[in-house]
Amino acid sequence: MNGYRPTWILKGNIVNMKIAYILSSLENAGPIVVAYELVQQLIKHDHTVEVFYFDDKIDLDFPCPIHKISMWKQFKFHNYDLVHCHGLRPDLFVLLHKPMFCKTPVVTTIHSYMFSDHAFKYGKWQSKITARLVLASTIRDDKIILLSKHMMDYYSHYLPAKKLTYAYNSRLCDLSLKPKEDDERNILEFKGNSILLCSVSGLNPRKGLHQIIQALPLLPDFKYYIVGDGKERQFLQELAQTLEVADRVLFVGRKSAGFRFLHLADIFVMPSYSEGFSLAMLEAASMQKVIVCSDMPVFREIFSDKEITTFELDNTNSLRDALLTAHREKEKLAANVHQKYLESYSPECFYHRHLEIYQSLVESKSKIKHHE
Numbered sequence: 449m450n451g452y453r454p455t456w457i458l459k460g461n462i463v464n465m466k467i468a469y470i471l472s473s474l475e476n477a478g479p480i481v482v483a484y485e486l487v488q489q490l491i492k493h494d495h496t497v498e499v500f501y502f503d504d505k506i507d508l509d510f511p512c513p514i515h516k517i518s519m520w521k522q523f524k525f526h527n528y529d530l531v532h533c534h535g536l537r538p539d540l541f542v543l544l545h546k547p548m549f550c551k552t553p554v555v556t557t558i559h560s561y562m563f564s565d566h567a568f569k570y571g572k573w574q575s576k577i578t579a580r581l582v583l584a585s586t587i588r589d590d591k592i593i594l595l596s597k598h599m600m601d602y603y604s605h606y607l608p609a610k611k612l613t614y615a616y617n618s619r620l621c622d623l624s625l626k627p628k629e630d631d632e633r634n635i636l637e638f639k640g641n642s643i644l645l646c647s648v649s650g651l652n653p654r655k656g657l658h659q660i661i662q663a664l665p666l667l668p669d670f671k672y673y674i675v676g677d678g679k680e681r682q683f684l685q686e687l688a689q690t691l692e693v694a695d696r697v698l699f700v701g702r703k704s705a706g707f708r709f710l711h712l713a714d715i716f717v718m719p720s721y722s723e724g725f726s727l728a729m730l731e732a733a734s735m736q737k738v739i740v741c742s743d744m745p746v747f748r749e750i751f752s753d754k755e756i757t758t759f760e761l762d763n764t765n766s767l768r769d770a771l772l773t774a775h776r777e778k779e780k781l782a783a784n785v786h787q788k789y790l791e792s793y794s795p796e797c798f799y800h801r802h803l804e805i806y807q808s809l810v811e812s813k814s815k816i817k818h819h820e
Contacts, residue, residue: 465806466496468528470538474514475505476704478727479534479559482617484508486532489799498528502537507704519544525552530806534559539585546588553809556586557593557615560724561602583607591809593802595725598745613805616750618798619730621707631700635673635712638698642671643775646713648706648728649720651678656719656742658684659767664693666768673698673713675706707731715740715774718747721761725750733789738778740770750793755785 467490469483487497487510497512502519517523523545525531533539533556542554562579583606586592592607594600594614603612626632635644649655651674660672661684674684674697681699688694700709706728710716716732718741723729725746732739733751741747743758757777759770774781791797 464494464496465529465810466527467498467806468531469497469499470531470533470541471499471501472535472537473503473505474499474501474508474510475503476507478724479557480508481619481727482557482559483532483534484510485618485620485795485798486802487512489795493799517541525550525554528552529810530555532557533589536582536585539589543585543588551813553590553813554588555591555593555805555809556589557595558586558599558603559595561599561722564722580606590813591805593805596746596749598749599724615801615805616793616798617725617727617730618793618795619727619734620795621731621734622705623735625705625708627703627708627712631703631709632712635698635700635709638673639671639712642696643669644712644714645670645672645717645771646675646710646715647672647717647719648675648710648731649718650676651680651684653680654720654722656721656761658687659719659762659764660717661687661691661693661697663764663767663771664696665691666764667771670771671696671698672717673700673709675700675703675709677702707735710735710737713737714778715771717771718742719759719761719767720744723747730789730793733785733793736782736786738774738781739785740767740774751785751788755781755788757781
């Protein structure tokens with residue numbers, strides 16, 4: 449497109465790329481948090497970033513210029529070396545507004561296993577339609593970033609394989625943030641002399657939190673607290689009452705920066721039925737917490753059995769055994785999972801992987817332009 453002038457150049461190295469991020473909002477939600485972490489790293493490494501968003505949900509303070517847009521507002525793609533989208537509306541925006549012969553590469557990140565996630569939200573049959581509509585919105589994106597190699601294989605059945613790549617998430621916790629004194633005191637009083645389990649999670653069916661409550665009758669020395677809220681709260685409370693473990697389950701409620709509560713737990717548990725790349729798990733790993741999670745391909749890809757303990761979904765005995773093993777080997781597991789986080793999922797790893805993807809795209813687009 450006329451006016452496209454990449455700012456990177458210089459002997460194949462990226463120098464001060466100018467990147468636009470298009471987001472649904474600036475709320476404290478998984479995909480937006482991923483974008484926030486990446487923007488921080490890009491600015492730290494002297495790139496220029498601007499963020500564009502649709503909804504007035506502003507929880508995160510992005511360290512760069514931000515601009516509210518509408519679906520019908522024009523966008524000057526040629527002002528940027530690269531545009532990175534996160535979410536359906538940003539992809540639809542690109543579909544509507546990207547000029548036909550635009551040379552600015554556009555990247556999108558898919559943050560979940562669309563078909564299984566939509567099945568939990570909309571039901572099995574409706575999800576087949578909604579998920580395909582979401583994937584169709586990526587048709588004009590030059591590259592689609594998935595969160596793992598397993599997710600790449602999953603989407604290769606629905607999207608052009610040559611467009612797919614992967615980049616693992618990262619999460620950097622501000623360890624200076626602590627719970628309010630009353631909240632911390634309540635949890636410590638609740639713990640007593642027990643072994644304390646914790647989940648930081650939305651309360652919805654996909655998260656599978658009921659499995660932990662169902663295992664508590666088999667684990668008399670364990671208690672469980674949940675940081676988060678959602679439509680399943682009443683169901684989970686009633687389940688705890690039915691199983692006569694209500695005195696061993698504490699609902700803390702939704703809290704900003706939920707990771708602040710992790711230091712109080714002995715074991716972090718993630719019993720999900722579907723996850724893209726759990727930020728809560730990375731938070732636990734970064735804080736050197738023992739992790740027990742459901743046995744899913746994505747979890748087995750990012751951590752080994754030397755670093756985490758897994759259990760078979762909907763198998764209470766398997767979950768009980770995993771929790772007992774994790775507690776017994778807690779020192780070794782905590783040290784190993786933290787080391788793996790530092791080696792593979794640190795903010796620096798996250799930044800360099802995205803930079804590699806960005807640079808490859810910008811260079812390939814530039815070569816096409818020079819050949820025209």
